[in-house]
Amino acid sequence: MARLRVFVNERPVDVARGATVRDAVAALDHGLADLLATAAAYVTDGVGRQVDARDPVGEAGGVFRVVVTARRAPAISKEALRRWPKAELHVHLDGSLRPATMLELAREQHVRLPADTPEGLTLALSVQGVHSLEEYLTKYQLTLAVMQTAAALERIAYEFVVDLAAEQVRYVEVRYSPLLHRPALTLTQAIEAPLRGIERAVRETGTRVGLIVCGIRTLPPAMSLELAQVAVGYRSAGVVGFDLAGAEHGHPAEDHRAAFALAVQHGLACTCHAGEGDGPASIHQALQSCGAQRIGHGTRLGEDPALLEYVVAQRIPLEMCLTSNLHTHAVPSLTTHPFRRYLEQGVVVTLNTDGRLVDGVTLTDEYHLAHTALGLGKDELVRVVLNACESAFLPEFERVALVARIQSELEKIA
Ligand code: HPA
Numbered sequence: 001m002a003r004l005r006v007f008v009n010e011r012p013v014d015v016a017r018g019a020t021v022r023d024a025v026a027a028l029d030h031g032l033a034d035l036l037a038t039a040a041a042y043v044t045d046g047v048g049r050q051v052d053a054r055d056p057v058g059e060a061g062g063v064f065r066v067v068v069t070a071r072r073a074p075a076i077s078k079e080a081l082r083r084w085p086k087a088e089l090h091v092h093l094d095g096s097l098r099p100a101t102m103l104e105l106a107r108e109q110h111v112r113l114p115a116d117t118p119e120g121l122t123l124a125l126s127v128q129g130v131h132s133l134e135e136y137l138t139k140y141q142l143t144l145a146v147m148q149t150a151a152a153l154e155r156i157a158y159e160f161v162v163d164l165a166a167e168q169v170r171y172v173e174v175r176y177s178p179l180l181h182r183p184a185l186t187l188t189q190a191i192e193a194p195l196r197g198i199e200r201a202v203r204e205t206g207t208r209v210g211l212i213v214c215g216i217r218t219l220p221p222a223m224s225l226e227l228a229q230v231a232v233g234y235r236s237a238g239v240v241g242f243d244l245a246g247a248e249h250g251h252p253a254e255d256h257r258a259a260f261a262l263a264v265q266h267g268l269a270c271t272c273h274a275g276e277g278d279g280p281a282s283i284h285q286a287l288q289s290c291g292a293q294r295i296g297h298g299t300r301l302g303e304d305p306a307l308l309e310y311v312v313a314q315r316i317p318l319e320m321c322l323t324s325n326l327h328t329h330a331v332p333s334l335t336t337h338p339f340r341r342y343l344e345q346g347v348v349v350t351l352n353t354d355g356r357l358v359d360g361v362t363l364t365d366e367y368h369l370a371h372t373a374l375g376l377g378k379d380e381l382v383r384v385v386l387n388a389c390e391s392a393f394l395p396e397f398e399r400v401a402l403v404a405r406i407q408s409e410l411e412k413i414a
């Protein structure tokens, strides 16, 4: 697809032909683009005339400036947030490959991909413009296509941890479904391979890592149980949790309750995607039928005030993902995202990427977005980092040590 280079706030951005001015601003900074929607900012052209952000960018070389009229001061830069120590609890390994690695693996394995440059691939995998969670999930078929060998899984897990460490993520729980690597690999091979990559990266970076395995809602519950049976054997080798992912609507979590029960019985912590592609009843089921200790997303929790009250009282953490929720249409816009409201109502909310490649974000981006688009200030962002540390699937004494370490680091730099 033909790309146009234009300039937003003196910075070059490449957009598709026919893209709007808002798209160009979003390509530079999602938070800034969201301010346009709230009239807290407007755009001018190269000579200072106001332009409508819904207009097409026109020709290559166009110059645009975003004028912010109402931003809370002082702003925290993305660079500063990159230096903050952080923790991430909800990120899919199969949504977080380096594009260059994906191309290299495809060449080695003779897998056909829709693009042959990292930029083209990033665009082809981008979930911007999909219409539902179900359509969003189809992007994972492309990444999974190059992840069907032990060597690929090991490499991808290694690089993933190295990349997170580079943006000061000190603790991460990364998830994927070993079920989606069969028949090429056995469940055992599909668990041991990423554990090897993680172990090597942990030694090199010092970032602490836990692995979460996911049952899949649309696969038979017997497979979730089989996965849980294998996974519990790795409880002291790096597997820290069990999750349920996949299309939510019409695929109830309680069908998979035997897998959750087995995981809990053997001391694995449990989380469950819920309240993302379906309503609060799905969250209720994850908590009551499956014993989930955290909820993946939980975006629609507020539709049931009594359940929200319960989640606050029980201090059940929500693993929230702002950008992913926009992509799957779990929320219509960032400005209507309930993250800030939940934080103010006392929910233990955390910020996460969901998929670094498919969602096109880093954890730093998500914190910056919460700052610029939702207006979270320094103290609130610090609270969110500490919420993530306090919600880690770690033994109590290690969790306390993690919180203390990150808190003292934040006191020095934030
Ligand atoms: N929801 C459910 N399953 C998933 C997701 C998600 O956002 N991402 C990858 N698998």
Ligand code: ZN
Pocket: 090, 092, 245, 273, 296, 354
């Ligand atoms: Zn997810």
